[in-house]
Amino acid sequence: MANLNIRNKQERTYQAIVVGSGASGGWAAKEFGDLGVKTLLLERGRDVKHIKDYPTTNMLPYEFKHRGKLPQKVLDENPIVSKCYAFGEDSEHFFAKDAEQPYIQEKPFDWIKGYQVGGKSLLWARQVQRWSDYDFEGPARDGFAVDWPIRYKDIAPWYSHVEKFAGVSGNLDGLDTLPDGEFLPGYELNIVEKHFAQKLKETYGGDRHMISARCAHINGPHEQFTAQGRAFCQNRNLCQRGCPFGGYFSSNSSTIPWALKSGNVTLRPDSVVHSIIYDEEKGKATGVRVIDAHTKEMEEFYADVIFVNAAAINSNAILMNSTSSRFPNGLGNDSGVLGKYFAFHNYRAQVNGSYEGFMEYTTSGGRPTSGYIPRFRNVKKQETDFLRGYAGGFSAYRGGGYVADARVGMDLKNNMLNPTPPDGPWRVGSHMMGETIPKESNYIALDKDKLDPYGLPTLKFNVSYDDNDEKMILDYQEQVSEMFAKAGFTDIRVNDDHRTPGLDIHEMGGVRMGKDPKTSMLNGNHQLHAVPNVYVTDGACMTSTSTQNPTLTYMAFAARAAHHAVSESKKG
Amino acid sequence: MNRRIALRHLALISGGLALIPSCDFSSDDILAAYENLKVTASQKQLLGDISNTIIPAGELKGALELEVPDFILVMVNDCMTSENQMLFSSGLAAFPDYAKNKAGKKYDKLTAKEKEDLIQAGIDLKPAETPEEEKDRAIMYFLNTTKRLTMQGYMASEYIQTEIIPYSLIPGPYNGAALISETQKPRING
Known part of the structure; x- marks a missing residue:
């Protein structure tokens, strides 16, 4: 490949490079911008500007040719991304199609990707629950993975920092398992959800709870958000189209425009990072090699500090592809754990029922949110024959609608135009969010013989459920069924949808944090042990997964690490 | 119909030369807009009549006036597997004979009430999985699909969603304990 370094090297030199513009990369760029650091923000996908590039955001149902459904041809060509609940006629353009980046499934894995400025922050479920020390202390207490090098007190101020800017709605629930944060008013639970919460409190002596899930939505006006050009959430529930109000947090509506406004950050879309440049003499990383997504030509950019926020799987891939005689097995991979101890969240089980x-x-x-059951299993001590536990989603809703089996003709027409008031019982439902245990045998790796459309090695996946997951599914089904029964719910049914790992879109690990360079990639400040001017603060850094939706934690990590990098550079 | 197909085959065999006046079969030309379906203009007309029987005009517009048949064909053409497209197409093709056998005369000679009865009977068919009942399976599939898509196309039309039951992109704040008695809406007569 031609290496056309025609532009002056100085023009391609910054103080910091951030690889990836999703939730975590956007935060790194925003902090660097605020701190006066000249930063290049790289994104492999196209640019998506807030509002301007949300083509479907204000479309009415009848303006969609297929009323929201995707053509069979699209489904046939994209068997993987088609499995994602949010992939529809209104949001198709924010998902990377299967052919964009083929990969090898040694074991089945659904890899869902958002390749554009903002990444998956345009598409996420916006659930933002803090971790507690019950989560950070998990591996050390239960003897798996390695001990996290940080604790809640290290990250708590950064959770606050991120919540205040992103906008998080929630109630002060006072639970030690799910610490309270800097919340805007929480969303209301409905009458049946409140009943369930009350019954849990009564039945389980304060050990089990159901709360209004904290979400990254602006519930109520607030000066800080006006400064970002964002307004309060209108409850549209069309978030996957991009929000014209900026009602929910995305990089596009929040951190990226803020970073660009600082004048310190340059955004460069269509830039696929090939690898990180390691200078053996200096003993540090000096820049990145970038493939232009259109011309496929390679160009180098240089900086004192490199942030890798390409989303968990691609952050692994970039380090693996960054080889040198010092690091023949991938950048910073002295321990040999790069790509290993890969984990995810187990979303396989559901419980449904009725309430009369x-x-x-x-x-x-x-x-824009619903109910949340914080983890109650194995929290304070080991209670079961499996490790760790699960959180649960919960919601109650009332049916109603038109009688679809009415006789054709005027009967049917009048039925459709006059939906019946709800007459059946309330329906209640929960889904599990289970912690999976990172293991050496769950790994991702590169196949350097098979190249993708950019000439980069393809990834291969070897990730699966284990016995611990199977036991946890049964326990979730049993416990939630019991909780439903205690609340007076009837017609209780459990389900295991046997979904493939990856469809949770909570892939984590491979570049884990740890205290010991012999068994981990990153230190407690997110620096590669062996190359301290390279930071990884997205899902790749996760030592364990716990049960919370992880994005808030990545955002807090990114902000904290950016401040660390700046304070290190001041030390010279 | 057979004569027309034979004529067209002849035209194809003879290299598509315009030996036959085009008006002779133009009404039965295959419609190019639905490239995955072999739907003729007269079949589309029939589909329009069926959809308008499923949701007829009254005080409010019916399916045909809202161009629901176009929507049905777009959905079948774009959003169905080829097996289901085949089933739909063969049900549509078999419908005229089905009407004649069941109602004793051609579909377009039936009264509105007879058309309704015929379509409802076809929707309620319970054919066995035998080769003899293959046609009935296609009829049942075709009519149920047409009913479903007629309902969807009608309710998700601009007319209904702007003039009759206005759709709002902003549904308003959440009320988690709304009394059903207070959410009653005035009756709409179709």
Whole structure:
């Protein structure tokens, strides 16, 4: 490949390079911008500007040719991304198609990708629950993975920092398992959800709870968000289209425009990072090699500090592809753990039921969140024959609608135009979010013989469930069924949808943090042990997974690490 | 119909020369807009009549006036597997004979009430998985699909969503304990 370094090297030199513009990369760029660090923000996908590049955001249902459904041809060509619940006619353009980056499934793995400025922050479920020390202390207490080099006190101020800017709605629930944060008013639980929460409190002596899930939505106006050009959430529930109000947090609506406004940050879309340049004499990284997504030509950019925020899997891939005589097995990979101890969240099980109470009530309007059951299993001590536990989603809703089996003709027409008021019982449902245990045998690696459309090695996946996961599924089904029964719910049914790992879109690990360079890649400041001017603060850095939706933690990590990098550079 | 197909085959065999006046079969030309389906203009007309029987005009517009048949064909053409497209197409092709056998006369000679009865009977068919009942399976599939897509195309039309039951992109704040008695809406007569 031609190496056309025609532009002056100085023009291609910055103080910091951030690889990836999703939730974590956007935060690194924003902090660097605020701190006066000249930064290059690289994104492999196209540019997506807030509002301007949300083509479907204000479309009405009848303006979609297929009323939201994707053509069969698209589904046939994209068997993997088609499995994602959010992939539809209104959001298709924010997902990377399967052919963009083929990969090898030694074991089945659904890899869902968002390749554009903002990454998957345009598409995420916006659930932001803090970790507690019950989570950070998990591996050390239960003897798996390695001990996290940080604790809650290290990250708590950064959670606050991120929450205040991103906008997080939630209630002060006072739970030690799910610390409270800097919240805007929380969203209301409905009458049946409140009933369930109350019954749990009564039945389980304060050990089990159901709360309004904290979400990255602006519930109520606030000066800080006006300064970002964002307004409060309108309960549209069309978030996957991009929000014209900036009602939920995305890099596009929040951190990236803020970073660009600082004048210190340069955004460069269509830039696929090939590898990180390691200078053996200096003993540090000096820049990155970038493939232009259109011309496929390679160019180098240089900086004092490199942040790798390419999303968990690609951050692994970039380090693996960054080889030198000092690091023949990937940058910073003295321990040999790069790509290993890869984990995810187990979303396989659901429990559903009915509730015959509050028959005179229903709900109206919209809300962007629902209920959340914080982890209650094995929290303070080991209770079961499996390690760790699970959180649960929870919601209650009332049916109603038109009678679809009415006789054709005027009967059917009048039925459709006059939906029946809800007459059946409330429906209640929960889904599990289980911690999986990182293991050496769950790994991702590169196949350097098979190249992708950019000439980069393809990834191969060897990730699967284990016995611990199977036991946890049964326990979740049993416990939540019992909780439903105690609340008076009936017609309780459990399900295991046997989904493939990856569809949770919570892939984590491979570049884990740890105290010991012999068994981990990163130190407690997210620096590669062996190359301290390279930081990884996205899902790749996760030592363990716990049960919370992880994005908030990546954002806090990125902000904290950016400040660390700046304080290190001041030390000279 | 057979004569027309034979004529067209002849035209193809003879290299598509315009030996036959085009008006002779133009109404039965295959519609190019639906490239995965072999739907003729007269079949589309029939589909329009069926959809308008499923949701007829009254005080409010019916399916045909809202161009629901176009929507149905777009959905079948774009969003169905080829097996289901085949089943739909063969059900549509078999429908005229089905009407004649079941109702004793051609579909377009039936009264509105007879058309309704015929379509409802076809929707309710419970054919066995035998080769003899293959046609009935296609009829049942075709009519159920047409009913479903008619309902979807009608309710998700600009007319319904702007003039009759206005759709709002902003649904308003959440009320988690709304009394059903207070959410009643005035009756709409179709």
